[in-house]
Amino acid sequence: MNDKRDVLRALESESIEILRETAAAFKNPVMLYSIGKDSSVLLHLARKAFYPGNIPFKVLHVDTTWKFQEMISFRDQTAKDLNLDLLVHINEAGVAEGASPFTLGASEYTRVMKTMGLRQALDQHGFDAAIGGSRRDEEKSRAKERIFSVREAGHRWDPRAQRQELWRTYNPRLTADQTMRVFPLSDWTEQDVWDYIKFESIEVSPLYFAKPRPSVLRGHQIIMVDDERYPLLPGEAAELRLIRFRTLGCYPLTAAVESTATTLDEVIQELREVKLSERATRLIDGDKEVSMEQKKAEGYF
Amino acid sequence: MLKPIIRLVTCGSVDDGKSTLIGRLLVETDSVPSDTILAAQTVRRTGSNIKAGDIDFSLLTDGLEAEREQGITIDVAYRSMFLKNGRRLIIADAPGHEQYTRNMVVAASRSDIALILIDATRGIRTQTLRHLTICSLLKVTRIALVINKLDAVGFDEGIFNQLSSELKPSLDRLGITDFEFIPVSALAGDNVARSSENFPWYSGPTLLEYVQEWPAEATVANAPRLTVQMVNRADNFRGLSGTVFGGVIRQGDEVVVLPSRAKATVARLVTFDGDQPEAADQTATTLVLEPDVDATRGDVVELADRATIPADRFSANLVWLNESELIHSRSYFLIAGSKQVGAIVTSIRHVLNINNGDHESARTLQANEIGLVEIATDSPIALSPYAANRFNGNFILVDRLTMETVGAGMIEHSLRRSGNVSEQRYAIDQTARATQKGQVAKVIWFTGLSGSGKSTVANALEQKLFDLGIHSYVLDGDNLRLGLNKDLGFTEEDRAENVRRVSEVAHLMTDAGLVVLVALVSPFERDRKQAKALFAEGEFAEVWVKTPAEVCVERDPKGLYKKAAAGQLPNMTGVGQGYEAPTDADLVIDGTMDVAENVDRLLAEFF
Structure with missing residues (x-):
């Protein structure tokens, strides 16, 4: 019987190799920081990759202004603790037009505040490579994506014209119009991410652990009422429910799960028992069967 | 394990x-x-x-x-x-x-x-x-x-x-x-x-x-190699970061850095989790060497007693991945580990019939074809046979213009011929030779359609330089085809080889301290870029003699357009073959303008 740490060590070495290659081969790489567990793992791997030196690139958070308050405080604390060169970008034009999940609907709002926000930030700072924490087990179109994945002009992903990627030999060359997305966690699973967080004692947002939180029901999904902007129905009041989150995003678009898991061990145990795919709690993905591939074609990470 | x-x-x-x-x-x-x-x-x-x-x-x-x-x-x-x-x-x-x-x-x-x-x-x-x-x-x-x-x-x-x-x-x-x-x-x-x-x-x-139940052990062979991905320079620290493939590297191992062959001992294997006694196959680590010998990204660290001999010629199985076929003599980027060098395929020994294993002759490789080829790199590189370890014996080829991964290679063995040829260093160098003549050696590369006026401008410029006491030489495409390049035709491949030879000759002449004027159609951007890559920054100027095609056809000084129109010259640039206009020429001159005016512009720009 193999120890699962052996698998994690192998995954870790490969991710470190990818991070080093990105730092060395690109002029101006950046790491996307979404504040979630995958980002926490990615940051930890970056610390390992460049030890005893510091993380040699900026860390970018695209803030949609609708994130959980606990995410923002965790982000700022992490940046301070790890001495990160943190850059926060908000699509100000979107804010000025009053973009919100309620005025635009989930898809359009995500396109404006997340996809366009990301594209603005990348263009404005001239980043030629952006490192993200996506994994191939998350979603069908991700399963086909390369580790070093080229974006054409306008940050467009063309899944039918991907570069061939062989062995562990990566092609970091770009034409003037192209940029790169890099996915060091491609081969990791959700289970690996949690096991690694445990073995390495990595800090993650408290939102992953169950706590009584004010929430309402929308259909069969539980939505946390994180601030006064959330539109309640006439006569409706938020109720305290014992809930936690499996993924983190914009609070009105991220459903909670009822749970009593308050420790890492309990979270890992619950994950083994529940067996729903991770993105089932994301409201936007359910729009259409193939929506992730379409969003990525527009420049979504 | x-x-x-x-x-x-x-x-x-x-x-x-x-x-x-x-x-x-x-x-x-x-x-x-x-x-x-x-x-x-x-x-x-x-x-x-x-x-x-x-x-x-x-x-x-x-x-x-x-x-x-x-x-x-x-x-x-x-x-x-x-x-x-x-x-x-x-x-x-x-x-x-x-x-x-x-x-x-x-x-x-x-x-x-x-x-x-x-x-x-x-x-x-x-x-x-x-x-x-x-x-x-x-x-x-x-x-x-x-x-x-x-x-x-x-x-x-x-x-x-x-x-x-x-x-x-x-x-x-x-x-x-x-x-x-x-x-x-x-x-x-x-x-x-x-x-x-x-x-x-x-x-x-x-x-x-x-x-x-596959019984493979985690570590097998022991010819370990670490390709340096980056030199880690922290406070009072210098280490070589990379991943080990093909064996185990241990503290105290005697190693060499390739291609310099500098010898050292592994003093420490540094990781975030503390120093390690060894790094196993496929493990990422950071080596501290004693003495702290020079090494840069792309260099290779191997055990001193079983080190690879760097070479610049290899035979390899090459899989062609791109819709545009392999062009013989065209320079591609070769990437192996973190090393990037220029490389050309010098010959195709055979193409594999993948359905029955037969070897067939071929002059190029199309998408999805696999061939045994010979490849030459710009500088020596440490690559070992793919059969010994797939991670230490592979490379990819990248197109210089589209940056696409066009080929994937597996090393059979290095060809030792190159080992017998080593560069001799002479005390008198290019600067000394040029200074003696009171000039700066450089290449002015005129590209443009046939009949655009390249030779005319080069000829006028050379007369002016001669009067100024500058020692120059014109390499004219047509004249070279009478001798050095008389074995070449006008296919895309032959044109690539034509440009390669002319750029090598120009390179020798600049080394001799001369000002070289090249008048060559050189219709393909990749080939011109490859030529430019031979020279130091500022030593090579690409000049596009831009003349409307109608004017060139009208001029037709050699009667070539007439022949092409009659179907006798299938590869005529601008007729049967395209002309790729330069995207970042150092100077564009209008070939319909007065020659003397163009010469003045050239003098002002480059001399």
């Missing part, structure tokens, strides 16, 4: 039941989330006759829209599977059709085990042999020959035995020794993840057992 992660490539087409087989493996090992299974029970492809409520296993594996529309797999998809003994299986699901051979090569390039599907109702087909050939070439260690759909032939032992004996000679011919014939029925799950009473005549492993 057994290798913790096993990589598997699956070969075959949808008709063979490949998606069903993988889908079933995933479901039966509890590797699919329940909502994904629910979707596969409810969503149906057009024309599907799978009963409502049953799982359409193929929906678990085909992700892209186009693939679902066409019902075929066109790109490689990766899936993780949890094996019961704590190991991990990563499945690279590859398309099976011949036009996707390159995708299959990609999937096989990292795989330890190949799962080759044979449809018992259809027997051995061309693609079965093709997949075996690719797996053997890419050095996939273990081959599972899975004979599927035996339920459709009454679980007949005779058919299983017949297919096995039919395939055996091909396995022998390809030198495949670690293999197993496994009977299954993917549809019903017989002998996939659980053994089945339907095969009373079979006593071997289930497919899952065969994969899961």
Whole structure:
């Protein structure tokens, strides 16, 4: 019987190799920081990759202004603790037009505040490579994506014209119009991410652990009422429910799960028992069967 | 410790039941989330006759829209599977059709085990042999020959035995020794993840057992190499960061840095988790050497007593990945590990008929073709045979213009000829020679259509330089074709070689301290870029003599356009072949303007 740490060590070495290659081969790489567990793992791997030196690139958070308050405080604390060169970008034009999940609907709002926000930030700072924490087990179109994945002009992903990627030999060359997305966690699973967080004692947002939180029901999904902007129905009041989150995003678009898991061990145990795919709690993905591939074609990470 | 992660490539087409087989493996090992299974029970492809409520296993594996529309797999998809003994299986699901051979090569390039599907109702087909050939070439260690759909032939032992004996000679011919014939029925799950009473005549492993119990140890060979990805410079610290392949590097090991051959001892192996006594195969680490010898990104660290001899000529099996064919003599970027050098394919010894293993002659490689080639690099590079270790013996070729990965190579061996030729250093160098003449050596490269006025401008410029006491020489495309280049024609390949030779001659002349004026159509951007890459910054100026095509045709000083119009010159630039206008020329001059004015502009710009 193999120890699962052996698998994690192998995954870790490969991710470190990818991070080093990105730092060395690109002029101006950046790491996307979404504040979630995958980002926490990615940051930890970056610390390992460049030890005893510091993380040699900026860390970018695209803030949609609708994130959980606990995410923002965790982000700022992490940046301070790890001495990160943190850059926060908000699509100000979107804010000025009053973009919100309620005025635009989930898809359009995500396109404006997340996809366009990301594209603005990348263009404005001239980043030629952006490192993200996506994994191939998350979603069908991700399963086909390369580790070093080229974006054409306008940050467009063309899944039918991907570069061939062989062995562990990566092609970091770009034409003037192209940029790169890099996915060091491609081969990791959700289970690996949690096991690694445990073995390495990595800090993650408290939102992953169950706590009584004010929430309402929308259909069969539980939505946390994180601030006064959330539109309640006439006569409706938020109720305290014992809930936690499996993924983190914009609070009105991220459903909670009822749970009593308050420790890492309990979270890992619950994950083994529940067996729903991770993105089932994301409201936007359910729009259409193939929506992730379409969003990525527009420049979504 | 057994290798913790096993990589598997699956070969075959949808008709063979490949998606069903993988889908079933995933479901039966509890590797699919329940909502994904629910979707596969409810969503149906057009024309599907799978009963409502049953799982359409193929929906678990085909992700892209186009693939679902066409019902075929066109790109490689990766899936993780949890094996019961704590190991991990990563499945690279590859398309099976011949036009996707390159995708299959990609999937096989990292795989330890190949799962080759044979449809018992259809027997051995061309693609079965093709997949075996690719797996053997890419050095996939273990081959599972899975004979599927035996339920459709009454679980007949005779058919299983017949297919096995039919395939055996091909396995022998390809030198495949670690293999197993496994009977299954993917549809019903017989002998996939659980053994089945339907095969009373079979006593071997289930497919899952065969994969899961693979006895490979995590570390085998011991010719370790670390390619330096980056030099880690922290406060009072300098270390070489990279990943070890092919063995173990230990503290105290005597090593050499290649290509400089500087010797040192491994003083420390530094990681975030503290110093380590050793770094095993495929482990990322940071080496501190004693003494702290010079090394840069792309250099290689190996054990001193078994170091590779860097070379600049290799024979290699090359898989062509791009729609545009390989151009002989054109310079590509070669990437091996973190090393990038210029490289040209100097000859194609043969192309492999991947359906039957025959060697055939060829002048180029098209997409999906695999050939044995000779390759020459700009500078020596440490590459060892692919057969010894696939990670230390591979490279990719990248097109200089599109930056696409166009070729993937596996080293057979280095060609030692280059080892006998080493560069002699002389005390008098280019600067000394140029200074003696009171000038700065450089190349002015005139490109443009035939009849645009390149030779005329070069001729006038040279007269002016002569008067100024500057020692110059004109390399004229037509004149060179009378001697040095008289063996070359006008195909894309010959033009690439023409440009290469002229740029090498120009390089020698600048080394002699001269000002060189080149008048050459040089219609292809890549070739001009390659020429420019030979020279130092500021030493090479690209001048586009821009004259409208109508004017050139009207002038037609050599009568070439007339001949081309009559169909006698199929490769005439601007007629049968395109002219790629320079995108970043150092100067553009108008070929319809007065020659003296153009000369003045050139003098002001470059002298």
